[in-house]
Amino acid sequence: MKEEDFELAELISGYLRCTLTPEEEERLKSLLAADEKRYKLLEAYRAAGPTAARLANMDSVDVDQAWRKVNSRFQATQVVQRKNRYAWLKYAAILIAVIGVSIFYFNLNKPDPGIIPDITKTYKNDVLPGTQTAKLILSDGTQIALDKEKQVIGDEKGTTIVSNQGEISYGQSATNALAAAKYNTLIVPKAGTYKVTLPDGSKVMLNAMSELEFPVSFTSNERIVSLKGEAYFEVAKDAARPFKVKLNESEVEVLGTHFNISAYNQTAKTTLLEGSVRVSNAKSSNMLIPGKQALSDQQNIAVTKGDVDKAVAWCKGDFYFSNDAIEPVLTEISRWYDLKLVYKRKIPEIHITGHVSRKAKLSEVLDMLKDVSNLSFGIEGRNLIINQPNINQTEKI
Incomplete structure (x- = not known):
């Protein structure tokens, strides 16, 4: 040296x-x-x-x-x-x-593989969309990056865990009391999605910036998991063991059904596609039927007609906006492309409608947003500049 x-x-x-x-x-x-x-x-x-x-x-x-x-x-x-x-x-x-x-x-x-040149020369660079990536935390605190095509993970008290091509699966071990006392956590970062098949056969798909905590084996008279962020559930039917999803301030209980939950903050949005669910908080509970949506927090539960296509668009690889306020839209986009939002000045209250593939590059998504919002944007690394004045359309990389 x-x-x-x-x-x-x-x-x-x-x-x-x-x-x-x-x-x-x-x-x-x-x-x-x-x-x-x-x-x-x-x-x-x-x-x-x-x-x-x-x-x-x-x-x-x-x-x-x-x-x-x-x-x-x-x-x-x-x-x-x-x-x-x-x-x-x-x-x-x-x-x-x-x-x-x-x-x-x-x-x-160190170069960021998600940052690429912008071939249109409109921005300083472009950004690739998210991928199937996650981290699994075992009951003993061991952290495992799920970034290989296929890997068999050290079992948790007799439960076989296999990760393969964006999905992790738990072998059923319903009689294993030791495994039931162990909890794993699946963490999906920004710019990621991941699927998990739980020990009872229920399937869950997690969106970016989401966490799911669950037991390695369901052995009691209830199947309980905890969610932060957003996930789509296809719950295996088991009338003897209700399936419950614990949220920040509320809870969703089902027997066997398909539904989406978005719980990035204290208010959770539950949209039911099939079957029935009960949404509860400390004060009350409401039953949902297919096509209905519940907004729940610690104090209130509001049930309205839901937009099923919009709720599950992310699972199908799309952004779907229907008269949505622009700032939550930009937040959703920032989660998928791992961006920092930089507001150059206060933007007006704008609601937009449109859809675009989540497989598109960031520049292509911004083209759609420009058309429906009349805002201008800039990209600098992973910074998304909103309402950037005097943007140089011919700026070189």
């Missing part, structure tokens, strides 16, 4: 702790001026709250006092050894800082 790297790490440490002398600040500026990426790296570190907190905690430690306590147990002849250890710790800390800088530096410049 070059001497300059050690020097840079030591100067960055001092900069973050605001302990540099004017001469040291000038030296740091000269090193940063030699490489623009170093400056971006430094700013990223400076803006990180956890980094600042750790440095503050390090500064609060009285190193000399700690060493005095340790050395009081040894003879005076070991003073030299203490100094050597102190010096070793100092350079070890610098080495760790350099390694951390190097790792962060590498990640900062």
Whole structure:
């Protein structure tokens, strides 16, 4: 490792702790001026709250006092050894800082495979749609990335778990009481969907930014799962064991049916396609029949006619908007393309109607939005700029 790297790490440490002398600040500026990426790296570190907190905690430690306590147990002849250890710790800390800088530096410049050139030259870049991706957390806390075509996962007390092409399946082990006490969590990130076949044969498809917690085996007189986000359920019929979905502030109970739940916030939207469900909260409950929709929170349950096609459009690979407010539309799009929404100014109240494939590139979705909203957009990395004034239609990548 070059001497300059050690020097840079030591100067960055001092900069973050605001302990540099004017001469040291000038030296740091000269090193940063030699490489623009170093400056971006430094700013990223400076803006990180956890980094600042750790440095503050390090500064609060009285190193000399700690060493005095340790050395009081040894003879005076070991003073030299203490100094050597102190010096070793100092350079070890610098080495760790350099390694951390190097790792962060590498990640900062690692290309994002989801960001591609915009062939129309309208935007700085384009963004690919989401894929089938998820993470499974086992009962012991083990986290498994579900990104292989097929993988057999270590069983949970006798239950076989197989992941293959965007779907994970649990073998039935209805008599396994040990497995029933174990819970797994399937987490789907932004720009992802995933399917799971539960131990009772029920099928669930999770949308982006969703989580489903469920037992490895259903052995009691109820089948209970917990949902955050959005999911489409096809529940296996079992009259003796009702199927319940726990939400933020309410609950959905079924015997065997097809329905969609969107619960990204405190209000859950349940749309019934087939069968019947009961939507409950702490105060009341309502039965739904096919074609009906319930909006439920801790206080209220409102039942109206539902738009079934709209509710399950995401499962079929489409965005489907019907007189929808523009901001929730943009939020839905941001979940699927893993975007940060940047509003350049307050946008007017707009409702839009339209549909487009979720398999389309972001630029193609924005073409539809432009037509129905009269807004302008920009794309910079994974930032979606809304109402960007004076957008340069001929801007190069």
